[in-house]
Amino acid sequence: MKECVVIDGVRTANVRAHPEKGWFKNVTVDTMMIAVYKALFERNPKVKPEDVEAVFCGTANQAGVQNDIARMAWLAGGFPESVGTNGIGQQCPSGMAATEHAARAIMAGEGDIYIASGVEDMQKVPMAFAMEFPAKLAERYNPAELPMGATAEKVAKEYKVARVDQENMAFWSHKKAFEATQAGKFKDEIVPLEGEKEDGTKFVVDRDQWVRETISMEKMASMDPAFDPENGSVTAATSSPLTAGAAALLLMNREKADELGLSYHMKYVSGVMVGCDPTLMGIGPVPAAKKLLDRNGLSVKDIDVWELNEAFGSQSLACLRELGIAENAPFDNVNIWGGALALGHPLGESGVRILVTLNNIMKTDRKDAKYAVGMLCGGFGNANATLWQNVSK
Numbered sequence: 001m002k003e004c005v006v007i008d009g010v011r012t013a014n015v016r017a018h019p020e021k022g023w024f025k026n027v028t029v030d031t032m033m034i035a036v037y038k039a040l041f042e043r044n045p046k047v048k049p050e051d052v053e054a055v056f057c058g059t060a061n062q063a064g065v066q067n068d069i070a071r072m073a074w075l076a077g078g079f080p081e082s083v084g085t086n087g088i089g090q091q092c093p094s095g096m097a098a099t100e101h102a103a104r105a106i107m108a109g110e111g112d113i114y115i116a117s118g119v120e121d122m123q124k125v126p127m128a129f130a131m132e133f134p135a136k137l138a139e140r141y142n143p144a145e146l147p148m149g150a151t152a153e154k155v156a157k158e159y160k161v162a163r164v165d166q167e168n169m170a171f172w173s174h175k176k177a178f179e180a181t182q183a184g185k186f187k188d189e190i191v192p193l194e195g196e197k198e199d200g201t202k203f204v205v206d207r208d209q210w211v212r213e214t215i216s217m218e219k220m221a222s223m224d225p226a227f228d229p230e231n232g233s234v235t236a237a238t239s240s241p242l243t244a245g246a247a248a249l250l251l252m253n254r255e256k257a258d259e260l261g262l263s264y265h266m267k268y269v270s271g272v273m274v275g276c277d278p279t280l281m282g283i284g285p286v287p288a289a290k291k292l293l294d295r296n297g298l299s300v301k302d303i304d305v306w307e308l309n310e311a312f313g314s315q316s317l318a319c320l321r322e323l324g325i326a327e328n329a330p331f332d333n334v335n336i337w338g339g340a341l342a343l344g345h346p347l348g349e350s351g352v353r354i355l356v357t358l359n360n361i362m363k364t365d366r367k368d369a370k371y372a373v374g375m376l377c378g379g380f381g382n383a384n385a386t387l388w389q390n391v392s393k
């Protein structure tokens with residue numbers, strides 16, 4: 001088998017998917033994709049677009065402007081028609097699935113150079129847009145328990161995650177993301193792109209919009225539940241916000257990278273996709289991580305760095321506790337530069353975004369880390385986890 005290494009990773013800033021306040025409210029989804037694809041080639045001049053074997057792109061809601069966005073954006077960007085593209089739809093893990101497909105193709109020797117990408121604009125294509133539930137699904141599950149917010153509440157209740165612990169997690173997610181932003185940690189991964197403020201003033205967006213400079217436990221404690229007004233514990237502060245953004249990874253056969261004289265830090269070891277009860281979809285990273293570690297003869301203690309997509313504070317904490325990684329924030333080796341509660345979660349983008357960030361954490365703050373895992377849950381009970389190894393020495 002060949003080895004698949006990460007040559008580079010970039011993303012747009014993650015911005016609010018809000019019709020007035022969103023910094024990319026007038027930026028199209030393909031514009032975001034083109035920006036990240038172009039950046040990969042500009043930053044890596046030894047790689048030409050025509051050398052790419054194929055482009056995978058994850059998008060949770062493949063409708064409207066996000067329909068076959070892999071092909072649309074690639075062609076709209078003026079890239080070669082000869083390169084194949086493939087849109088991947090797997091709800092939130094779509095971007096990670098795109099990465100797994102590309103890595104496996106490299107390992108199988110089908111091609112040397114692939115782009116794995118992900119994109120979502122939750123304003124232009126809202127969650128569950130044009131989605132129809134099969135009647136038989138409603139016989140198997142209570143439809144009221146299937147929306148994401150309802151699953152976050154159910155996980156909070158079944159796994160006894162207190163509201164204050166969820167808020168404490170949001171507090172630390174913002175604090176770490178703000179500190180990382182201030183320290184310029186995301187500079188190498190965010191591709192600046194023109195956006196606009198609420199008043200229409202144009203400006204270059206080079207930071208994530210949702211990250212809060214100040215966050216108050218008292219304010220969060222006063223917020224109304226977002227999904228269950230009577231008995232709920234999940235609020236807008238402990239949910240990942242509606243977000244827009246795009247991300248892309250340049251993946252390569254290690255021999256090809258060496259031949260081109262390109263440097264790299266981590267390689268893909270393996271990945272899993274698992275399923276779980278869709279009414280408890282947020283718990284999916286638990287079976288995913290367990291299967292991934294078992295398959296590779298590793299345990300939780302062997303993993304130096306974790307990136308867990310924070311869809312909701314409740315499900316993230318339940319996963320970390322069930323896996324024996326941590327009980328409460330702040331965490332030492334999980335979401336070191338903050339997570340989706342602060343950085344945002346543009347559904348199909350996040351599986352790639354957390355790997356772009358993970359690669360940079362491994363290259364800078366945790367240079368000596370040997371193994372890292374990226375994982376995320378997904379609507380209707382899919383979850384993915386991928387294992388990465390430091391090969392820089």
Ligand SMILES: CC(C)(COP(=O)(O)OP(=O)(O)OC[C@H]1O[C@@H](n2cnc3c(N)ncnc32)[C@H](O)[C@@H]1OP(=O)(O)O)[C@@H](O)C(=O)NCCC(=O)NCCS
Nearest residue numbers: 092148149215219220226235236237239240241242311379
């Ligand atoms: C929870 C949710 C319904 C809230 O949506 P919303 O009602 O439109 O609310 P917003 O996110 O715009 O936030 C409402 C207000 O609370 C504020 N707020 C949020 N967190 C806050 C915090 N920690 N401290 C202070 N204010 C906060 C926001 O800033 C906003 O006010 P503003 O517009 O004046 O800035 C929405 O974000 C959501 O559905 N999230 C989950 C998405 C999802 O399911 N993803 C898939 C996961 S699997």
